[in-house]
Amino acid sequence: MRAVVMDEYGTPEVLRERELAVPALKETEALVEIHVASVNSGDRLILSGAFRDALPLRLPHVLGIEIAGVVSEVGENVTRVKRGDRVIGLAAAGGGYADYAALDENRLAVIPPELSFRETAALPAxxxxxxxxxxxxxxxxxxxxxxxxxxxxxxxxxxxxxxxxxxxxxxxxxxxxxxxxxxxxxxxxxxxxxxxxxxxxxxxxxxxxxxxxxxxxxxxxxxxxxxxxxxxxxxxxxxxxxxxxxxxxxxxxVRPEPNGSDWSSLVRLVQERRLKIHIDGIFPFGAKGIAEAYRVHDAGGKKGQLLITWAR
Missing domain, CATH: 3.40.50.720 (NAD(P)-binding Rossmann-like Domain)
Known part of the structure; x- marks a missing residue:
């Protein structure tokens, strides 16, 4: 699968595209084919090295903590999601800047068919x-x-x-x-x-x-x-x-913790059009697109969210 990795700490220019193996599933995990990911301040700080002492990484590392996509496979003990479900997810350890990510089922929430990945991808984190x-x-x-x-x-x-x-x-x-x-x-x-x-x-x-x-x-x-x-x-x-x-x-x-009830409440508010996620920029998946998104993020003054999208 395609992935964008950081081999070292630094600026967005250190990001590189690589071919990696599709993650192997644990029994409580689901494999998600990613359609949309977000540009998150936490990811940017990890890349810069600001968190290297508090959150040491094994490099190369795939960033990306907020995702939206479709479940393509589930572990044998998964009960909360099934193959084909449209989901949002919180990949707390990263892994979202890739074609696929394996997430524990407790870090996923199903979204209704009338909502797009773009308007819900910012909800997980x-x-x-x-x-x-x-x-x-x-x-x-x-x-x-x-x-x-x-x-x-x-x-x-x-x-x-x-x-x-x-x-x-x-x-x-x-x-x-x-x-x-x-x-x-x-x-x-x-x-x-x-x-x-x-x-x-x-x-x-x-x-x-x-x-x-x-x-x-x-x-x-x-x-x-x-x-x-x-x-x-x-x-x-x-x-x-x-x-x-x-x-x-x-x-x-504030230390947010995955919570299905909270995610369901947020999804319902978006579904009822009482909460609107503003998208200030959309960038194509790939090292070049993600680096450009980070540069826009670093420039400051953005409104709402920046997204990374896959051509699927």
Whole structure:
């Protein structure tokens, strides 16, 4: 099968196309023929070497944690999916930038025939992160106030929509060129982070969701935007829970976990057209296409999700 691998850490230019064997199945795994994968920030950080100590790899390595495709084979103990099912999946260890990937059945969710792979491929990791951040970690309630940083991004634009569906008052930060887009997602207030100190003059919020990699500046300044006893959730700082207690604010690092019920809820919202995944770019499968997608990702300012597609 075709695969795009990294033989070393570095920039997108180190990615290479290789012929690899189709993965052998364990008894609780399904083999998925991949039709769509996503460009995920986690993959990009793995490629750069930022996670090499926390997540050591055996090189060469196939990146790609979010996939959508068709089950082509199942292990002998698989009961949740069957051959021919259209599924989305979370390949936490990578493997999605290939023609086929083997995933444990608990990391797959069946999608209905009326939904496309493109509009659901971002749900396994990005959608799950937004959902679990707000509901499981944040326990966001109707009438509460939430501040979502990077509201135009892959996780951010989904989190804005979900927070509104939950009945919250939503404030989001974004670049000047993406302010209108974030308002379209339902944000009640949008702050241009480059022109305004977001914490200055803001009415205190119950919850902050931070996904900005800026050396911790956004995290530190977010305390000033929170009510006493509020919650600060980070997608980028695993050490945040060790921060000194400030005004009773609960600081947590979000670690999304595969959950069939959560995925089913997200799929249902997309099916009901209450949640829309914005696709900002589509790139062909291959080293050249994936490298170009990463360059677009690195340039910043994107809206929603970038996808990799196979010609099938």
């Amino acid at each position: 990005v959608g799950l992160t937004a959902w679990q951040s707000l509901l499981r970690y944040g326990r966001l309630q109707s009438g509460q106030r939430v501040l979502i940083h990077a509201g135009a991004g892959a996780v951010g634009h989904i989190a804005v929509q979900l927070a509104k569906l939950l009945g919250a008052y939503v404030i989001a930060t974004a670049s000047a060129r993406n302010l209108a887009f974030v308002r379209q997602q339902g944000a009640d207030e949008v702050i241009d982070y480059a022109a305004t100190e977001f914490w200055d003059g803001i009415q205190p919020v119950d919850l902050v969701l931070d996904m900005v990699r800026d050396g911790g500046a956004t995290e530190r300044n977010s305390y000033a935007a929170l009510k006493d006893g509020g919650k600060l959730l980070s997608l980028v700082s695993p050490a945040i829970s060790r921060n000194p207690a400030i005004r009773g604010i609960e600081a947590q690092f």
